[in-house]
Amino acid sequence: MKLRFWGTRGSLPIALTASEVRAKLVCALNGAVGRQLDTPEKIAHYVDHELGFDVRGTFGGHSSCVELVTGAAEHVIFDMGSGARPLGASFLQRFGAETPQAYHVFMSHVHWDHIMGFPFFAPVYIPGNRIVIHGCHAVLEEAFRRQQAPPSFPVNFSELAATIEFDTLVPGKRYSIAGLEVTAKLQRHEGDSYGYRIAAQGKSIVYTTDSEHQLGDSAERDRFIEFFRDADIVVFDAMYALADAISVRADWGHSSNIVGVELCQAAHVRCLCMYHHEPAYDDVRIASVLQETRRFEEITRGDRPLEIISAYDGLELDV
Amino acid sequence: MDLHPNTMDGVKVLAPSGRIDHTSADSFQAALEPHLAQCRDHEPPLVIDMSAVDYISSVGLRVLMVAAKQVKAQNGCIVIAALTPMVKEVFEISRFNLVFDLFDSVSAAARTHGTRA
Numbered sequence: 348m349k350l351r352f353w354g355t356r357g358s359l360p361i362a363l364t365a366s367e368v369r370a371k372l373v374c375a376l377n378g379a380v381g382r383q384l385d386t387p388e389k390i391a392h393y394v395d396h397e398l399g400f401d402v403r404g405t406f407g408g409h410s411s412c413v414e415l416v417t418g419a420a421e422h423v424i425f426d427m428g429s430g431a432r433p434l435g436a437s438f439l440q441r442f443g444a445e446t447p448q449a450y451h452v453f454m455s456h457v458h459w460d461h462i463m464g465f466p467f468f469a470p471v472y473i474p475g476n477r478i479v480i481h482g483c484h485a486v487l488e489e490a491f492r493r494q495q496a497p498p499s500f501p502v503n504f505s506e507l508a509a510t511i512e513f514d515t516l517v518p519g520k521r522y523s524i525a526g527l528e529v530t531a532k533l534q535r536h537e538g539d540s541y542g543y544r545i546a547a548q549g550k551s552i553v554y555t556t557d558s559e560h561q562l563g564d565s566a567e568r569d570r571f572i573e574f575f576r577d578a579d580i581v582v583f584d585a586m587y588a589l590a591d592a593i594s595v596r597a598d599w600g601h602s603s604n605i606v607g608v609e610l611c612q613a614a615h616v617r618c619l620c621m622y623h624h625e626p627a628y629d630d631v632r633i634a635s636v637l638q639e640t641r642r643f644e645e646i647t648r649g650d651r652p653l654e655i656i657s658a659y660d661g662l663e664l665d666v
Numbered sequence: 667m668d669l670h671p672n673t674m675d676g677v678k679v680l681a682p683s684g685r686i687d688h689t690s691a692d693s694f695q696a697a698l699e700p701h702l703a704q705c706r707d708h709e710p711p712l713v714i715d716m717s718a719v720d721y722i723s724s725v726g727l728r729v730l731m732v733a734a735k736q737v738k739a740q741n742g743c744i745v746i747a748a749l750t751p752m753v754k755e756v757f758e759i760s761r762f763n764l765v766f767d768l769f770d771s772v773s774a775a776a777r778t779h780g781t782r783a
Contacts, residue, residue: 588761590727590731639759646752
């Protein structure tokens, strides 16, 4: 299995500004001075191996959308943030418009940043496609229909050509969907959110975004450790620094890198993938948080290491 | 948890020890509470001597955050002193270095805040 990240930014899509692109170019060119980069190969090696990701790349700005590639015919997606637009284009490129496809979408919740990509997800306009939207919220269908109702969007939900179904899941109940074993878990977030644990092919992943962890609640901590237990990858809402998450941004419904490491260590997770990046953070800041988080894991490591990565738009991660 | 309260140079020093994590945070909080209640304007500032703390987890940091909020609301003063290198890193990574004034030693904290009472 493989995870493809199409949108990793929290709360609101962002884009690089001209000054940020310029700063990357200036940094890269300054670093190139005196290096005799006189062939395309030397230049490519310099870019790929000498520059940090925050200079040679970007963490990206689309809001939450992740594809789980299982190898099966039915496609699996988590959330429909603005990353759903390039994901839809990718599906069209891969499969064309003539061959009907089936999609299973698992929704963490229906806040704006997690549904805004749906009207731009090209497969919804193609007859014959089947799209099943799974989630635990009673308002799941209403939220999708409402965002396309006048005057918010020019194409009404009822005009979409694909067959679109809504499937309400019960948290804690184990389902078999698209060849996957799926379990949802209630999370702390305004209006509730749900994490998903997916097991298949001897691997397991947890998708847990928009989830605030109450540090004083040890029973809740234990429940999350059990939900994460022995997962290969946990995609985790690490939006804030711990101090912010429990003070000025308490009750905003998000978590921190520190809590992510602690829970994953306690649950013997293999890889923590930090996700739902704060929109106010630039690439330098996110790269710095990643470096600090790896250091935190190092100094708190128990009997096994925890791999730490930071998701970015375009990341492909083997499970 | 015994905090070994001690008054010196106009500050009250509390000295937790060991690991402050999910197994000991409640005990730390309970031990801290009576001292927090007294930490008001015109009362001696609190200096938390962290020199014997091996590690502090998010749950332990939360206790300190709650303490900072309470003391601030009472116009009192609470500062942190003598962090071990590893715990200092935890403070920096969690941004708790922006929540508290940090001092290299208890005496340095007392020199800055000891005349408050």
